[in-house]
Amino acid sequence: MMVNMADHNSMIVGDRVIEPGNSEKFQTGDWRSQVPVLDKEKCIDCLTCWIFCPDDSILTKDGKIAGLKLSHCKGCGICAKVCPKDAITMKGD
């Protein structure tokens, strides 16, 4: 039995999405094969990773790194690459 097909009856005709801003519901983190791990000891809060992350997955508070929110992190590894202090490493997920 095929399970991964949507029910056309519950879909808007014509490949349209009528709910604005709902791409947040699409958890692109599902695609990930690697996960970034942050070492707070090494981090100097330069925010370079926050600027570069394409998926808005680096959280900040009061101008400092507050952690990672991985629901949309695709594991691209950019944050690890740009970090000047090697405070982020990529691990298998």
Next chain:
Amino acid sequence: MKQKDIAINGDSAVALAWKQINPDVCAAYPITPQTIIVEKFAEYVADGEVTTEFICVESEHSALTLCTTSSSTGARTVTATASQGLAYMWEMLPIASSMRVPLVMAVANRALSGPIDIHNDHGDVMSARDCGWLSLFSENVQEAYDMMIIATRIAEHHDVQLPILVNLDGFILTHAVERITPLDENDVKKFVGEFKPLYPLLDVKKPVSHNLMDGPMFYYPHKYQTVIGMKNALKVTKDVFKEFEKISGRKYSVIEEYKCDDAECIAIILGSAFGTMKEAVDQLRREGKKVGVAMPRLFRPWPIEDLAKLMKGKKTVIVMDKHLSVGAYGPMFPEIVTAALENDTMPKMYNYVYGLGGVDTMVSDFADVFREVKSGKAKRINYFGVKE
């Protein structure tokens, strides 16, 4: 209101229908034998007779991309092309139908290159057959004009929401001057009404996204929705034909029949040659032969049940194709055979591929087709007129 008859060629008649509809947007690229449509309509725009936004584009690909987008914003949109132009649009054809935009396109049917040839056959529209567009055929200039008005209503119906092709034979109809009775402009405007798009792209109060990445989870269900839209179009077309009869006095059917009722052998043909074949039928009837001819005016959706009814009890069915799927049959042949499967018994069925690249096929030629079939000399597929 009763209108005066006018003498007009097919392309100009299409432009006249557009003028009376006054669409919001028109973008098209000129190609023989469609050019007059766009030239004539550009004159209406320049003379201020319509309020249409007329957009010059650098290619047919751009034309259809623009028209698809414009239609998705909620603008009533028209375009026209032929042959290579339609081929160049091909990439956008299934996108327009999957986006469910009800734009209307006239196709001045012309042979596909190569070899290069500007004359009429159905190679262009048949090669666009599987792209999810509705498709109507016309026998003469009056019908090309009428179908253009009718097409707008079918395509925009909320149960349908699909783009539509209106076919008229290149040169035979596009350039031939015929006598037609146009409708009163107000009657046309009233008939087509206002375009009421569902979830248009430019409704800022209700933001929407169109034409998104689907993936396997949604692709097939979306295709299936198109199947439903197509199915609905059969009833919608019949209803719109009835309504059109009320304002025009002209009666149209999804399958046009000529002397088929008591016929033992019928031919099925598309476009202007339907008229020629009617003459051949008359000739053979005078000789006492029980023959008839029919034209599926509605080609997409394919009216299977109506075709099955037409063929019920017939001894012989001849399918006349003005295109060839090289290595197989004429494209309409297997579709007619499929429709015949709905009946308990099958007629004998023959395929004639005729008139490719605009070879003139006359009344006597069509009479010969009937005679050859009757004599038992016809093969399953016959390359009519070619020395084999």
